[in-house]
Each structure stands twice: as structure tokens, then as C-alpha cells.
Amino acid sequence: MEYKFSDRVQNLKPSAIREIFKYAADPTVVSLSAGNPSPDAFPAKEIAEISQKLLSEDPISVLQYSVTEGYAPLREHIKEYMREYHGSGTDDDDILITTGAQQIMDLSTKALVNEGEVIICEAPSFIGSLNTFRSYNAKLVGVTVEPDGMNTDELEQKLIENPNTKLIYTIPNFQNPSGVTMSLEKRKRVYELAKKYGVMIIEDNPYGDLRYSGESLPNIKSFDEDGIVIYAGSFSKVISPGMRVAYAIAPKPVFQKLVVCKQGNDVHTNIWSQRVCDEFFTKYDFNAHLEKLRKIYTAKAQFCMDLLDKYCAPAITYNKIDGGLFIWCDLPEEIDMPQFCKTAVLNKVCVVPGNAFLTDENDVCHSFRINFSTPTDEQLEKGIKILGKLANG
Amino acid sequence: MEYKFSDRVQNLKPSAIREIFKYAADPTVVSLSAGNPSPDAFPAKEIAEISQKLLSEDPISVLQYSVTEGYAPLREHIKEYMREYHGSGTDDDDILITTGAQQIMDLSTKALVNEGEVIICEAPSFIGSLNTFRSYNAKLVGVTVEPDGMNTDELEQKLIENPNTKLIYTIPNFQNPSGVTMSLEKRKRVYELAKKYGVMIIEDNPYGDLRYSGESLPNIKSFDEDGIVIYAGSFSKVISPGMRVAYAIAPKPVFQKLVVCKQGNDVHTNIWSQRVCDEFFTKYDFNAHLEKLRKIYTAKAQFCMDLLDKYCAPAITYNKIDGGLFIWCDLPEEIDMPQFCKTAVLNKVCVVPGNAFLTDENDVCHSFRINFSTPTDEQLEKGIKILGKLANG
Numbered sequence: 001m002e003y004k005f006s007d008r009v010q011n012l013k014p015s016a017i018r019e020i021f022k023y024a025a026d027p028t029v030v031s032l033s034a035g036n037p038s039p040d041a042f043p044a045k046e047i048a049e050i051s052q053k054l055l056s057e058d059p060i061s062v063l064q065y066s067v068t069e070g071y072a073p074l075r076e077h078i079k080e081y082m083r084e085y086h087g088s089g090t091d092d093d094d095i096l097i098t099t100g101a102q103q104i105m106d107l108s109t110k111a112l113v114n115e116g117e118v119i120i121c122e123a124p125s126f127i128g129s130l131n132t133f134r135s136y137n138a139k140l141v142g143v144t145v146e147p148d149g150m151n152t153d154e155l156e157q158k159l160i161e162n163p164n165t166k167l168i169y170t171i172p173n174f175q176n177p178s179g180v181t182m183s184l185e186k187r188k189r190v191y192e193l194a195k196k197y198g199v200m201i202i203e204d205n206p207y208g209d210l211r212y213s214g215e216s217l218p219n220i221k222s223f224d225e226d227g228i229v230i231y232a233g234s235f236s237k238v239i240s241p242g243m244r245v246a247y248a249i250a251p252k253p254v255f256q257k258l259v260v261c262k263q264g265n266d267v268h269t270n271i272w273s274q275r276v277c278d279e280f281f282t283k284y285d286f287n288a289h290l291e292k293l294r295k296i297y298t299a300k301a302q303f304c305m306d307l308l309d310k311y312c313a314p315a316i317t318y319n320k321i322d323g324g325l326f327i328w329c330d331l332p333e334e335i336d337m338p339q340f341c342k343t344a345v346l347n348k349v350c351v352v353p354g355n356a357f358l359t360d361e362n363d364v365c366h367s368f369r370i371n372f373s374t375p376t377d378e379q380l381e382k383g384i385k386i387l388g389k390l391a392n393g
Numbered sequence: 394m395e396y397k398f399s400d401r402v403q404n405l406k407p408s409a410i411r412e413i414f415k416y417a418a419d420p421t422v423v424s425l426s427a428g429n430p431s432p433d434a435f436p437a438k439e440i441a442e443i444s445q446k447l448l449s450e451d452p453i454s455v456l457q458y459s460v461t462e463g464y465a466p467l468r469e470h471i472k473e474y475m476r477e478y479h480g481s482g483t484d485d486d487d488i489l490i491t492t493g494a495q496q497i498m499d500l501s502t503k504a505l506v507n508e509g510e511v512i513i514c515e516a517p518s519f520i521g522s523l524n525t526f527r528s529y530n531a532k533l534v535g536v537t538v539e540p541d542g543m544n545t546d547e548l549e550q551k552l553i554e555n556p557n558t559k560l561i562y563t564i565p566n567f568q569n570p571s572g573v574t575m576s577l578e579k580r581k582r583v584y585e586l587a588k589k590y591g592v593m594i595i596e597d598n599p600y601g602d603l604r605y606s607g608e609s610l611p612n613i614k615s616f617d618e619d620g621i622v623i624y625a626g627s628f629s630k631v632i633s634p635g636m637r638v639a640y641a642i643a644p645k646p647v648f649q650k651l652v653v654c655k656q657g658n659d660v661h662t663n664i665w666s667q668r669v670c671d672e673f674f675t676k677y678d679f680n681a682h683l684e685k686l687r688k689i690y691t692a693k694a695q696f697c698m699d700l701l702d703k704y705c706a707p708a709i710t711y712n713k714i715d716g717g718l719f720i721w722c723d724l725p726e727e728i729d730m731p732q733f734c735k736t737a738v739l740n741k742v743c744v745v746p747g748n749a750f751l752t753d754e755n756d757v758c759h760s761f762r763i764n765f766s767t768p769t770d771e772q773l774e775k776g777i778k779i780l781g782k783l784a785n786g
Contacts, residue, residue, distance in 0.1 A: 001620045003646050005505060006503065006506055006507045008507075009503065009650050012653050012657075014649075014652065014656065034458075035458075039453045039457070042452060042453060042456045044453070047448065047452070051445075052441065052444075055440065055441035059435060059437030063435045063437060064432070064435075064633075065634045066635060099637075099663075100659050100660050102657065102658065103659045110402065112396075112398060128656070132657035134657075166397070198395075227394045241456075242457050242663065243663055243665060244660070244662070244663050253396050257405075261405075263524060264498070264499060264521065264527075265658070266493050267637070270492075270663040272636060273665065
């Protein structure tokens with residue numbers, strides 16, 4: 001059989017990160033390439049407690065089919081929480097529970113973007129989302145990420161050049177992979193530009209609750225009086241990614257289309273895990289849990305930056321971060337970055353080459369991404385020492 | 394904001410069944426419209442036991458990110474089981490764990506079918522799959538279902554008429570909604586026709602283990618020496634649908650594309666539930682569990698058919714079933730079926746109008762579908778009595 005795949009997937013490759021995981025699976029390799037929460041960060045005891053209670057008190061309701069929109073009390077609790085703590089969401093919005101935030105990218109693209117239409121992305125941006133957009137044959141157009149977020153003049157330029165733009169995709173807080181946080185001024189400007197050019201925004205905010213320093217900035221969704229922002233939130237980084245529970249806050253007409261698309265995608269999200277998230281989110285002290293996570297990660301982020309200063313200067317420079325799980329490292333121009341990453345793997349440390357995060361992977365890139373949440377302190381020190389040696393000769 | 398949705402979803406409507414659920418939510422209405430496993434059918438005690446053990450022994454592994462392909466031991470166990478008990482799958486195939494079998498339809502369509510290309514479906518067929526195909530702007534072409542499965546002469550005719558056909562979609566066992574089981578001869582013929590015309594088959598088999606009478610017939614996948622069959626299996630009807638764990642057995646080149654598409658869809662299926670399914674499937678007596686389910690449903694199916702004979706003859710006729718969860722009922726031509734279903738709801742019994750399952754919902758149809766697994770015996774008797782009264786006047 002000669003397989004005839006669709007045009008959408010002809011050129012689709014496995015995510016470079018997931019491919020790198022294959023090296024990372026070698027236990028002698030230090031992996032700085034993942035994006036997993038720290039093993040210390042899971043409320044495992046509480047989850048076991050909640051699950052046992054649900055399964056003994058009302059097992060059928062957690063094992064039976066459920067509704068596509070998601071568990072109604074969880075949707076209500078998220079609504080209240082996001083309004084109270086983040087000023088995000090209005091009566092014109094509704095909340096859809098999804099199977100990870102990745103599914104929000106999939107459903108939004110399916111519902112809004114025809115093949116060949118444009119999605120404007122930060123360059124660099126999260127590879128998982130870029131690949132989802134590609135899987136619908138959307139055309140990706142990149143906008144440079146600066147230390148205070150995407151270059152908004154360039155954004156307007158791209159909007160003018162591409163009148164068939166349907167979406168602007170942004171991760172405003174501690175962006176993956178750059179670690180950059182968008183300034184308030186730019187958040188407002190992105191919103192105004194989207195409104196002016198009749199384009200929707202996907203605001204992807206998986207790390208928003210993981211701020212280690214500086215002041216929280218309002219979500220772009222909090223400005224949304226015009227129904228143009230789809231907000232993507234997730235429990236992956238703050239409860240458990242293995243459960244795959246996330247949520248979209250979307251204007252009602254968009255929400256309705258997302259629901260229809262989700263029906264055809266996986267009918268509904270695992271209801272057992274939705275129930276567990278709901279109980280943990282509402283019956284336990286969720287804010288105290290977040291405080292605990294921030295404590296763990298603040299220490300780990302600082303430890304990692306100290307190691308970079310100690311072992312990697314001057315050849316490797318990096319952006320200091322205020323939150324999130326990633327640090328973006330820059331190599332001098334005379335070092336061939338892809339070759340550097342390959343050599344690093346051969347020397348038993350695994351990082352993600354920066355070009356993997358570009359809208360065009362073939363563009364030249366001198367950066368790589370490291371993650372500090374997954375490795376132990378010992379692994380971090382070992383890995384970063386090797387990187388420093390390789391870069392500084 | 395005037396929302397500009399993609400061409401794919403412009404005409405996509407919520408599934409008629411899910412809409413009917415809104416009536417069914419009224420506790421005074423007897424719902425014969427669902428497809429849920431019987432509350433008696435869940436191994437709730439065992440699931441609680443397994444889950445507690447996993448969460449106490451190795452919590453991080455069930456809560457952390459996992460791989461897109463699925464939990465490796467579960468894939469291996471399914472491979473062995475399907476080869477041993479169903480002669481299905483070879484070394485040229487691989488197994489992907491999915492978030493319900495619905496996701497197999499989604500990923501297969503994304504990977505194989507361009508917009509405007511044809512998927513040949515049984516008419517009637519499972520509405521969830523039809524809507525997934527529609528959500529990729531595939532063109533649906535229906536082939537009449539006869540008492541021994543789809544009309545294979547008509548299938549060949551349709552293949553000739555539509556050279557841009559990419560997939561044949563079939564549910565060979567106790568088809569949803571018709572209850573029909575495809576004969577061995579037709580299974581072979583469908584396979585040969587797919588091979589002859591260079592088209593792939595999706596064999597969807599959610600009910601295969603729920604046979605109540607007659608001899609098991611081989612899966613179409615068991616003939617697959619040419620790598621043309623994607624087999625869709627699921628734990629929804631035999632363990633729990635709320636967990637959303639299913640599996641595709643696909644030729645390796647197709648498997649690889651499905652994996653890439655799944656990465657962009659939901660990264661991986663809930664790993665906690667994968668682990669629970671794996672333990673239940675391998676460390677408990679799975680065949681004894683299936684035997685128990687067959688006992689429950691054999692009694693319920695027979696009870697339902699007896700009620701139809703008692704209360705609904707002569708106006709309502711139906712196909713006797715050998716398995717599955719559904720019975721397809723036919724009204725005489727002089728009764729307007731959609732009107733009958735509406736009147737039934739007003740009289741507090743909810744069934745699914747047959748045209749919902751057609752490739753073109755506007756085609757005339759004199760049938761409706763009832764489900765006997767979800768309602769109690771009392772509800773079944775009450776509901777069927779009302780249907781009989783309405784039909785026989």
C-alpha cells in the first residue's frame with residue numbers, strides 16, 4: 001500500500017522536543033529539555049484522598065459518559081476564580097473544559113482558520129502550538145520577541161501584509177521558550193491591534209500562577225470588551241499534567257463552535273480527573289498550594305541562574321526570568337548552535353535547539369532552551385557545567 | 394465582533410443526540426436515547442483498588458506528563474490480547490492509545506483526508522463519527538445497511554463513482570444504530586474492494602466483546618495483509634467511558650502520522666486512566682468481567698425485545714440483535730417519524746430520530762433508535778409502553 005496522506009500532514013514532523021526525549025530517556029543523559037513540573041510539586045496525597053472519596057461515594061458519576069462542555073461545577077468555579085483573581089471573563093464568555101490546553105489550540109484552529117489563512121505567532125514560540133497550527137495547513141507568520149514581549153510595530157506591519165490573518169497567538173507570561181513577559185503597554189497594544197484589524201487573540205497562560213518576582217500584570221483577556229480573546233488556562237503546571245485538564249474562556253459564539261468541534265474530537269475530557277481537579281481547586285487551599293509551588297520554583301530558578309552565571313559566562317548569556325519553567329540561552333555568533341546542541345547530547349546533556357521554536361525552523365538561530373523544573377539540583381549543576389565547558393572551550 | 398468561522402464548521406451542528414440529552418436531563422422523561430453502559434457494568438471497586446495502589450506506590454508516574462504513543466505496557470498487552478483472541482494486528486502494525494475512539498476518527502481524518510475527499514459510510518451510521526468527518530470538510534457518501542451488513546455491490550458502485558475516496562468507515566459488529574452485524578462474506582468483500590480501489594478501512598469495534606448470541610466473526614483487521622485497515626478498539630463499553638481510553642491498531646506508516654497529529658491534539662491520553670485500564674486488563678480476570686457484562690446485557694436486550702413484541706407490535710417492527718447496546722425500530726410509512734419522536738418526548742419518552750444517523754440528515758427515514766443499557770427495567774417498560782401506544786393509536 002502506498003499511503004496517500006493529507007496535504008496537512010505531508011510535511012508535519014514529530015515535535016523536535018518529543019524526539020529529543022528519546023535521548024533524554026537514556027538515564028546517563030542529563031535532560032534540560034523537558035517542561036515537566038518538579039516531582040515535588042504534585043499534590044499526590046490530596047489527589048489520592050479525593051479520588052478515593054469520589055470512587056467510594058459516587059463511582060458511576062466519575063466513570064460514566066459526561067457532557068462535552070465539562071463538569072458544570074468546575075466550570076462555575078473557574079469562572080468565579082478567574083473573575084475574582086484575574087478580572088478575566090464576562091457574561092458574554094463561557095468556559096469549556098479541555099483535554100490539556102493543547103486541545104484549545106486544536107479546536108480554535110479548526111473552528112476559525114481555513115487552510116492557507118494566517119496565524120501570527122511570537123518568534124520564538126511554543127512548538128506544540130506551532131505544530132497544531134501547521135496540522136491545519138495554517139500559514140505561520142512570526143513576530144520578533146523583545147525583552148518586553150512581541151514587537152508590536154512589527155505585529156501591525158504583519159497584520160497589514162497579511163489581511164487573511166485569523167489569529168494572534170501569544171504567551172504573555174514567562175513565555176515558552178524565551179522566558180519573556182509582555183509589558184502592560186504591549187498587552188494593551190496587541191489587544192487594540194487585534195480589534196482594529198478584526199483578528200482574534202489566543203492568550204495562552206499556562207505559567208501565569210508561577211511568578212517568582214515582580215508584579216503580576218493583567219491578562220489581555222481582562223481588557224476583552226469586544227469578545228475577541230480566547231483565554232487558555234491549564235491545571236497541568238499547578239495540579240498535574242498527566243490528568244490533562246485545562247480550560248478555555250471564550251466568547252459565547254466561539255465557545256459554541258469549540259464545543260461542537262470537541263464533540264467530534266474526544267466527546268468530553270476525562271470526568272474523573274475533572275472531578276478531582278474541582279475538589280482540589282475548591283475544597284483545599286489552592287492559593288496556599290500555589291504559594292508552595294512558587295517557593296519550590298523560585299529556589300530552583302535562582303539556583304539555575306546562579307549556575308549559568310558561575311559556569312557559562314561569558315560565552316552563554318541569558319534573559320533573567322520572573323516566572324515560568326524555562327530559560328532562553330544565547331550563544332555567540334561564532335558558535336554553530338545546532339552543532340553545539342548535538343555535541344551537548346554526546347556529552348550527556350540535552351537541551352532544545354532554539355530554531356525548533358521558530359515559525360520557520362530553517363531560520364538561523366543562536367539560542368537554546370533549558371528547563372530547570374524537572375532535573376534535580378545535582379543534575380542541573382552537572383548539566384550546566386558541561387554546557388559551560390563546551391561553550392567556553 | 395462578527396465572527397468568521399472556518400468553512401469546516403460553518404454548517405456543523407451539535408450532535409442531535411447530545412441535543413436530545415437536554416430533554417433526557419428532565420428526570421420525568423424516560424431516556425432511551427443514550428448509549429451509556431449500564432450502571433451495573435462498572436468495575437468500580439476494582440478501579441478504586443487499583444487507583445489507590447498506583448497513587449500510593451508511584452504517584453508521580455501517574456500524574457506527570459507521559460508519551461504520546463501511550464503507556465508502553467498497555468500497548469504491549471493490547472497487542473498480545475488482540476493477536477491471541479482476535480487474530481488482529483501484525484508486526485507491520487503499531488498501537489496508539491487515544492482519548493476515546495472518537496479521537497481515532499479525528500486523527501485518521503486529519504492524517505488521510507483532504508477537504509472535499511470522500512469517506513464512504515454505512516447509512517445509517519454512528520453520528521459522532523459522521524460529525525468528525527464533516528468537521529474536516531470530507532464528503533460523506535452513504536451505502537445502504539442490509540440485515541447482513543452494508544450492500545457491497547453498492548459499495549463498489551460508490552467507489553467507482555468517487556475515485557477521490559480515501560476511507561471506508563464501518564462498524565461490523567452490532568452496528569450503531571442499526572444493530573446489524575456484517576456477515577463473514579461481506580467482511581471479506583469489503584476488504585477486497587478496499588484493496589482493489591486503494592482505499593483504507595476504519596473498522597470501528599466498540600461493541601465487539603458484547604455478543605449475546607451467535608458465533609463471533611473475525612475482524613476485518615484479521616485479514617489485513619496489505620496494511621489497509623485502521624482498527625478502533627475501546628475500553629469505554631467494557632471498563633469505563635468516563636476515563637476516555639481507547640486504542641488504534643494501524644499500519645506503522647499510518648501510526649506514525651497519527652502520533653504526530655495526536656501530539657498536536659492533546660499531547661497524550663490521561664496517563665492515570667491508562668495505568669488503571671492496564672492493571673484491570675492484565676492483573677484481574679478480564680474475560681470473567683466480560684462474561685459478567687454479557688450476562689447483564691443479554692438479559693436487558695431480551696427484556697427490551699420482549700417489551701417491543703408485547704407493546705409495540707404490529708406498528709413498530711425491529712431488527713433482532715445479537716449484541717451491542719441498540720435496537721433499530723421501524724415505523725410504518727404512514728407515520729411521520731420526526732413528528733412521532735417529538736410527540737414521544739412530549740409524552741415523556743426520548744428516542745433518537747433515525748435521520749440523525751444518515752449521511753444526509755434531510756433524507757426521509759422511518760426509523761428511530763432505542764438504547765436498553767442505560768435505563769432501568771422499570772424505565773424500559775414505561776418508555777416502550779408509551780411508544781407502543783403512540784404508534785398503535
